[in-house]
Amino acid sequence: MSYEELALLIDGRWTQGTSGKTETVVNPSTNEALGELPLASIADLDEALEASQKGFDVWRKTPAIQRQMIMEKTARLLEERMDVIAANLTREMGKPLKEARMELGAAIDVLRWYGEEGKRVYGRVVPSRITGMRQTVKKEPIGPVIAFVAWNFPAINVMRKVAGAIGAGCSITIKASEETPGTCIAIGRAFMDAGLPAGVLNIVFGDPATISSHLCASDIPRKLSFTGSVPIGKHLQKLAADKMMRCTMELGGHAPVLVFSDADIDAAVRNCVAGKYRNAGQVCVSPTRFLVQEAVYDKFATAFRDQASKLVVGDGLAEKTDMGPLIAERRIEVMENFMADALSNGSNLLTGGERLSNSGSFFAPTVLGDVTDDALIMNEEPFGPIAPISRFSTLDEAIERANRLPFGLAAYAFTKNAKTAAALSSEIQSGMLAINSLMVASAETPFGGIKDSGYGSEGSIEGMETFLTTRFVTEVY
CATH class of the missing domain: 3.40.309.10 (Aldehyde Dehydrogenase; Chain A, domain 2)
Structure with a gap:
């Protein structure tokens, strides 16, 4: 069984990028090389950002039922490919195969949950104080999203970001870990094979500081989601502040x-x-x-x-x-x-x-x-x-x-x-x-911390809410 073919996903195309640089992916059980991961150039990042804007313009207008159908097809493709993806997750991460399969199963569960919940993003009508006026509250996708995730859960960390954004009607550009890229790429392939429009999902790899600073400096992203260490989370929050970019921070614990x-x-x-x-x-x-x-x-x-x-x-x-x-x-x-x-x-x-x-x-x-x-x-x-x-x-x-x-x-x-x-x-x-248990995570329950462990939730209705913006409209008739 061969390891995943490593590539960047930009504007619906799998590419080796334009930097000419690569990073070796290593199996931590053997210290043997698994493959060479292409690293994105600044030009590649700019292309991904532009693609995410175009993808968002298409995806936000796509009816929620159609978005859910593509997400469900993706889930079924991932189930069909479970054996291969789980084995490669174990190769790059090291965890036992039984844990890899459980993680991938949980990621598929998250994907299905967000796909279904996207059909239930409701607004409301607020009774007016004035006769002849209608007041409505609308929930709409916030815009293109950028996300950065740690290596320890290559499937679930990625899926919580991707499924949440896509389920809400957003596009997303994600930088997964360079140490565990194959799982993210396999998830991306399933989305593209299921018919996800070009630009809705972009996957890049490279120097973390370079990528984060460049993506955060752009006017295109409207939301940042991060899973990783406390110091990096605080650094990204500062970068996002310059653009008034909304953040979700799932940081370390003890x-x-x-x-x-x-x-x-x-x-x-x-x-x-x-x-x-x-x-x-x-x-x-x-x-x-x-x-x-x-x-x-x-x-x-x-x-x-x-x-x-x-x-x-x-x-x-x-x-x-x-x-x-x-x-x-x-x-x-x-x-x-x-x-x-x-x-x-x-x-x-x-x-x-x-x-x-x-x-x-x-x-x-x-x-x-x-x-x-x-x-x-x-x-x-x-x-x-x-x-x-x-x-x-x-x-x-x-x-x-x-x-x-x-x-x-x-x-x-x-x-x-x-x-x-x-x-x-x-x-x-x-x-x-x-x-009396250690159960704190499922697709339908909020996952997130307080204090230095971050803010915002992933999963549940709270997780969907982080990818939505609220608009209030009055209409005199």
């Missing part, structure tokens, strides 16, 4: 997990181990700080260690693999720095803590015990397979420690006490909170 003494510990451990090591911990909503009440700390930590140590680490294409590699070599050093700092601050290594192979970017599923809040890993998003566990005494202490960081994307808790659950739902500062 999700606390509060485990109370009355919780079902076996269920909590089972959920937390699965969630922590999914995609090797490279998940913005990954559970990252495990705060466990003293009475059940030893039971939780021991069971967590035992389950984590049994995970099979290897090439994501291998049938028995539970956890794949980190995205690249650079992330190994980051994990080693977190480890050295935690151990120097008195943490206990319960399992893992080391690189596993020199032939890929593999790091062992790691569990640290009695980690203090002074440790780096309790303050900076680890984005890797290290689980720090710490003790707490009271509910008030747990809430205070959960809220002490500037992040506010996701948070989790395990308790059977309804009063405790009610207090958490009121006091935990996060855009999403799951109690």
